[in-house]
Amino acid sequence: MSDDCACDYDPPDFYRREIRTARKPHTCEECGAPIPPGEIYEHVVGKWENSLSTFKTCRRCVDIRHWTANNVPCLCWAHGHTIEDCRDAIDDASLRAPAETLGLRFGFLRRVVERDTANKAGRREKHKRRASHTPGKANEVSES
Numbered sequence: 713m714s715d716d717c718a719c720d721y722d723p724p725d726f727y728r729r730e731i732r733t734a735r736k737p738h739t740c741e742e743c744g745a746p747i748p749p750g751e752i753y754e755h756v757v758g759k760w761e762n763s764l765s766t767f768k769t770c771r772r773c774v775d776i777r778h779w780t781a782n783n784v785p786c787l788c789w790a791h792g793h794t795i796e797d798c799r800d801a802i803d804d805a806s807l808r809a810p811a812e813t814l815g816l817r818f819g820f821l822r823r824v825v826e827r828d829t830a831n832k833a834g835r836r837e838k839h840k841r842r843a844s845h846t847p848g849k850a851n852e853v854s855e856s
Contacts, residue, residue: 717786724758731755740770742794745831756791767791772827779823783816795824 732755738747747753747770754769773794780798781787784805789797802816 719788727758741767742773
């Protein structure tokens with residue numbers, strides 16, 4: 713982060729970030745994708761304005777945030793809005809240096825599409841598992 717980067721929000725009173733392996737199913741706070749058991753995710757606990765909050769973020773959304781932070785001069789982001797905040801940071805960077813904009817936008821959108829494609833595959837697999845456990849429908853799993 714450069715010296716001219718100023719984020720317009722109050723920092724948390726405390727903030728603890730851990731990388732964990734899921735032991736039970738969770739849902740990503742950023743993209744809504746399932747985080748199945750065995751998958752790595754980010755677990756954050758923090759206190760903002762006298763309110764304790766917990767956030768679980770899939771590794772793909774964390775990767776997008778880290779990639780953006782490594783490629784733009786200033787990234788101000790908030791849990792639950794990371795992808796939008798990353799997109800805003802890339803748009804802001806494109807105003808400062810239009811020559812590099814295409815590569816930045818392409819890299820960001822490629823990661824978002826990869827995440828969304830993986831999330832769709834995960835949802836289909838979850839649906840198949842659910843359908844196979846429904847009484848009377850064990851052999852009627854659709855391939856949609």
